Amino acid sequence: MAKDSSNGENKTVTKPPPTPSPLRNSKFFQSNMRILVSGGAGFIGSHLVDKLMENEKNEVIVADNYFTGSKDNLRKWIGHPRFELIRHDVTEPLLIEVDQIYHLACPASPIFYKYNPVKTIKTNVIGTLNMLGLAKRVGARILLTSTSEVYGDPLEHPQTETYWGNVNPIGVRSCYDEGKRVAETLMYDYHRQHGLEIRIARIFNTYGPRMNIDDGRVVSNFIAQALRGEPLTVQAPGTQTRSFCYVSDMVDGLIRLMEGNHIGPINLGNPGEFTMMELAETVKELINPDVKITTVENTPDDPRQRKPNITRAKELLGWEPKIKLRGGLPLMEEDFRQRLGIQKK
Numbered sequence: 001m002a003k004d005s006s007n008g009e010n011k012t013v014t015k016p017p018p019t020p021s022p023l024r025n026s027k028f029f030q031s032n033m034r035i036l037v038s039g040g041a042g043f044i045g046s047h048l049v050d051k052l053m054e055n056e057k058n059e060v061i062v063a064d065n066y067f068t069g070s071k072d073n074l075r076k077w078i079g080h081p082r083f084e085l086i087r088h089d090v091t092e093p094l095l096i097e098v099d100q101i102y103h104l105a106c107p108a109s110p111i112f113y114k115y116n117p118v119k120t121i122k123t124n125v126i127g128t129l130n131m132l133g134l135a136k137r138v139g140a141r142i143l144l145t146s147t148s149e150v151y152g153d154p155l156e157h158p159q160t161e162t163y164w165g166n167v168n169p170i171g172v173r174s175c176y177d178e179g180k181r182v183a184e185t186l187m188y189d190y191h192r193q194h195g196l197e198i199r200i201a202r203i204f205n206t207y208g209p210r211m212n213i214d215d216g217r218v219v220s221n222f223i224a225q226a227l228r229g230e231p232l233t234v235q236a237p238g239t240q241t242r243s244f245c246y247v248s249d250m251v252d253g254l255i256r257l258m259e260g261n262h263i264g265p266i267n268l269g270n271p272g273e274f275t276m277m278e279l280a281e282t283v284k285e286l287i288n289p290d291v292k293i294t295t296v297e298n299t300p301d302d303p304r305q306r307k308p309n310i311t312r313a314k315e316l317l318g319w320e321p322k323i324k325l326r327g328g329l330p331l332m333e334e335d336f337r338q339r340l341g342i343q344k345k
């Protein structure tokens with residue numbers, strides 16, 4: 001240690017610290033925000049990852065147990081220095097350092113969430129508790145992808161966020177509907193009790209490339225059936241309505257919600273409303289005019305109407321969907337053709 005008295009002050013001069021390694025330097029330059037996406041190998045999650053990775057300041061970590069998701073959806077990011085993929089089940093605790101958590105992990109299609117309903121409940125309840133515990137430990141902001149299913153078979157139409165819903169607590173869909181309702185409660189309790197920064201999105205039907213083929217969701221079903229030349233099976237009576245949001249619009253809404261100042265819940269979905277018969281006719285017209293449309297028996301507790309009121313999203317996030325159904329279906333058709341190996345005639 002040397003004394004420097006050149007300017008008259010008796011100042012202690014210490015040896016300057018070693019220069020950080022180039023690796024560390026570049027890390028600090030590159031990654032400002034470390035983001036965890038649970039369920040990031042799934043349909044919406046993988047599109048969200050694509051968007052987050054576009055920003056060079058983001059480092060993205062995906063935790064997924066691959067129940068309904070696949071590494072294939074993330075193929076282009078595997079090996080990327082700002083990307084990490086962890087095989088992890090959210091019903092177990094996860095200890096990592098992150099700034100934001102997008103908590104998507106949960107099967108979304110009825111075929112898969114009814115396959116093991118107890119596991120679905122565990123994913124929604126224990127999984128959300130674990131993600132909230134992580135957020136609390138590291139001070140991260142956390143966004144939950146809840147669902148329009150929290151409105152059940154709604155008695156209010158279209159559904160606003162203030163509507164409390166009409167849900168059967170003991171039906172075959174309850175593991176999902178009630179699971180998500182408890183997940184929302186947990187989010188709010190952590191917010192009130194521990195001051196956690198939370199965001200809740202209530203997602204309405206979303207469609208697009210990378211949906212599981214034959215997963216029982218109506219858009220993927222109809223497109224796969226049309227491409228294979230099979231009859232389009234409309235569940236009775238066919239007059240039940242849904243709204244369909246293209247996945248890039250949904251991802252945009254989720255990022256706006258995470259980055260904005262409003263905790264939600266906020267409905268994200270496309271307010272364009274279609275009956276199942278209209279959807280089948282549109283798919284037939286756009287993809288395969290030769291297929292037949294048939295009616296089959298419906299599943300229990302199928303809601304008759306679903307249409308989001310997105311006033312909150314418009315006002316608070318400046319968000320509304322841009323892609324119309326007729327614009328989105330051909331984009332999904334292309335992806336399904338490739339995966340099914342069916343060329344366009």
Ligand SMILES: NC(=O)c1ccc[n+]([C@@H]2O[C@H](COP(=O)([O-])OP(=O)(O)OC[C@H]3O[C@@H](n4cnc5c(N)ncnc54)[C@H](O)[C@@H]3O)[C@@H](O)[C@H]2O)c1
Pocket residue numbers: 038039040041042043044045063064065066067068069070088089090091103104105106107108109123127145146147148202203204205206207
């Ligand atoms: N797609 C829609 O129309 C829609 C509508 C409403 C809500 N949501 C919600 O959005 C989220 C994503 O839905 P999606 O359509 O992408 O579904 P998806 O099934 O394609 O993706 C879910 C992902 O979570 C993973 N996962 C499931 N259980 C897990 C567990 N225990 N641990 C770790 N990973 C697990 C799956 O492997 C998959 O990768 C879900 O939370 C869903 O409830 C989706």
